[in-house]
Amino acid sequence: MNVYGALGLKVGLELHQQLNTKSKLFCDCPTELRDDEPHVVFKRFLRPTRSELGAVDEAALLEYEKGKAYIYQAYVDTTCLVEMDEEPPHQLNDEALDVALEIALMLNAEIPDVIQVMRKVVIDGSNTTGFQRTAVIALGGPCSAIDDLEGPVRVQTICLEEDAARKISETESEVVFRLDRLGIPLIEVSTAPDIKSPEQAQRVALRLGQLFRVLGKVKRGLGTIRQDINVSLEKGAKVEIKGVQELELISKVVELEVQRQLKLLEIRDELARRGVSDVDSEIVDVTQVFCNTKSKVVSQGIMKGGKVMAVRLTGFAGLLGLELQPGRKFGTELKDYAVAWGKVKGIFHTDEMPAYGISASEVEELKRVLGCGPQDAAVFVVDEEDKAGKALKAIVRRCKDALNGVPDETRAANPDGTTRYMRPRPGASRMYPETDVRPIIVTEDRIKRLRELLPETPEQKLKKFVEKYGLSRDLAQLMVNSYNLNLFERIVSSIPQASPIVVATTLEYTWKSLKREGVPIENIKESSLLELFEALAQGSVAKEAIPEIMKALAERPEAHVSTLMDELGLKTMSPKEVQDVVDRIINDNRDLILSRGDKALKIVMGKAMSMLRGKVEGRIVNEIVKERIAQLLRSGGR
Numbered sequence: 001m002n003v004y005g006a007l008g009l010k011v012g013l014e015l016h017q018q019l020n021t022k023s024k025l026f027c028d029c030p031t032e033l034r035d036d037e038p039h040v041v042f043k044r045f046l047r048p049t050r051s052e053l054g055a056v057d058e059a060a061l062l063e064y065e066k067g068k069a070y071i072y073q074a075y076v077d078t079t080c081l082v083e084m085d086e087e088p089p090h091q092l093n094d095e096a097l098d099v100a101l102e103i104a105l106m107l108n109a110e111i112p113d114v115i116q117v118m119r120k121v122v123i124d125g126s127n128t129t130g131f132q133r134t135a136v137i138a139l140g141g142p143c144s145a146i147d148d149l150e151g152p153v154r155v156q157t158i159c160l161e162e163d164a165a166r167k168i169s170e171t172e173s174e175v176v177f178r179l180d181r182l183g184i185p186l187i188e189v190s191t192a193p194d195i196k197s198p199e200q201a202q203r204v205a206l207r208l209g210q211l212f213r214v215l216g217k218v219k220r221g222l223g224t225i226r227q228d229i230n231v232s233l234e235k236g237a238k239v240e241i242k243g244v245q246e247l248e249l250i251s252k253v254v255e256l257e258v259q260r261q262l263k264l265l266e267i268r269d270e271l272a273r274r275g276v277s278d279v280d281s282e283i284v285d286v287t288q289v290f291c292n293t294k295s296k297v298v299s300q301g302i303m304k305g306g307k308v309m310a311v312r313l314t315g316f317a318g319l320l321g322l323e324l325q326p327g328r329k330f331g332t333e334l335k336d337y338a339v340a341w342g343k344v345k346g347i348f349h350t351d352e353m354p355a356y357g358i359s360a361s362e363v364e365e366l367k368r369v370l371g372c373g374p375q376d377a378a379v380f381v382v383d384e385e386d387k388a389g390k391a392l393k394a395i396v397r398r399c400k401d402a403l404n405g406v407p408d409e410t411r412a413a414n415p416d417g418t419t420r421y422m423r424p425r426p427g428a429s430r431m432y433p434e435t436d437v438r439p440i441i442v443t444e445d446r447i448k449r450l451r452e453l454l455p456e457t458p459e460q461k462l463k464k465f466v467e468k469y470g471l472s473r474d475l476a477q478l479m480v481n482s483y484n485l486n487l488f489e490r491i492v493s494s495i496p497q498a499s500p501i502v503v504a505t506t507l508e509y510t511w512k513s514l515k516r517e518g519v520p521i522e523n524i525k526e527s528s529l530l531e532l533f534e535a536l537a538q539g540s541v542a543k544e545a546i547p548e549i550m551k552a553l554a555e556r557p558e559a560h561v562s563t564l565m566d567e568l569g570l571k572t573m574s575p576k577e578v579q580d581v582v583d584r585i586i587n588d589n590r591d592l593i594l595s596r597g598d599k600a601l602k603i604v605m606g607k608a609m610s611m612l613r614g615k616v617e618g619r620i621v622n623e624i625v626k627e628r629i630a631q632l633l634r635s636g637g638r
């Protein structure tokens, strides 16, 4: 048994993939995101009654009871009254349902005879209606599992749901959402918690991603696939991590979560060793301690009318500075709670003191006022009294949880694979049937028709890429796993003169190397790539110019390839123009060539390519250079 087996690690995945359908799930609007100025802005205060909320989590409720305003941005031409909740939803989008049913068929899941759209209550304002529409498309039956070398991972449910509105900004009093994303069809595949290691989690996610891509009809680019990961250890708790945007990050997220839970168990054991059985909850006003402080943050906070409020953490000395994940200490977890519940900017604690201009004598005085012993820590917050009080109460709650190890939480993924506290784990939220949408009967004919349309499996594609397109096995495998799989197939099938090897290497290697350079490569439109490979096939652009053109296309996705080629001076040269350039170089280097003979080829070639790179294929330059040098040598310089 490996280390994860011994820890009783269990992981379940929930993959959300946006579909690239013509229109949204419950209206005829296109599924496009926009960055231009919105045409319409309106404000709502969403106020469902408590009974409607059911088992909604307390944190969200707290947020909500503060009466935050929700501002929605809309477009007259690409959003409609449905997204604004001014008109009932239209019938479920057939195209999206077909895609979801195809996924279900590919995963051997069991499709019910009737599909009922449900309302799932959401209260964070991300939907104008106050709920999200979702439908179970299939349940994992006995045959529905993803095979993996560490054992099969069962599929639990496959749902089709509407994506939420896009959060644009948030302040204390309002949240701004854009309605362009609201209603884009999302397919959600949930697995059972059968995954036993970080690597297996990653493999299963990649395998699901591959199935989506093989099917086509899915959106690509950052934010179009999102995964939630449930991680639990036998002695830990079930922690739900939201919003991992890169499949490649999954193993790291799981690994770091295991590390975090183990550290929290260490803290629990240490607290037990120190005989700590409870956490004091007395919040003390210690503003007096800091009345002459040299700390700018503290003095400015006080000047603005804030107070310094503190709480003693008996037995916690040294534990707040303990690192749980790279760059994230137990003190960081406490800060996350304080920010989430008290809306404060940050916290101070004695494990990091003296610092921030706070002196050792101020720390001593603080500890004295709070009655701290040598094993005790203290946390303080500088803010309005009410906010500081809420923040410290949340910290006390979190510290009480530390006595038991790992709290049940919903956490959010950071880009580096670490996670931060988001909210308590909600109970199962209440669902209601969506009475505005008729239940859909799934006919046998429909299933039969979809079965016939099912795409080739990844294995069949691999074979085709090697045998029909002449790709090496390695390149073919990369392509089958690639984000650009469908793009590759569409380009190769619509431009018969294009070389599949060049298309594949461009979409794989050039793509990745540009991405590593930080080029926003996802911006490039499919139509631009088609234009580029068409130009390449016709010889009006050189292979060497591809990276530069792609870079330009990423910066200016609306520009035409031919325009960019003109601007960059990348139009290919005629053979006559190339010959002229080569002749000039040869003439300038006559003596060198005559004295070195064929050995001068490399030097001349280098000079020629420095002038011609991107304007003509290196192969052609090479031919001309060779020919001209041979001519010169034959003539002996006369």
Ligand SMILES: [Zn+2]
Binding pocket: 024, 027, 028, 029, 078, 079, 080, 081, 082, 083
């Ligand atoms: Zn609409």
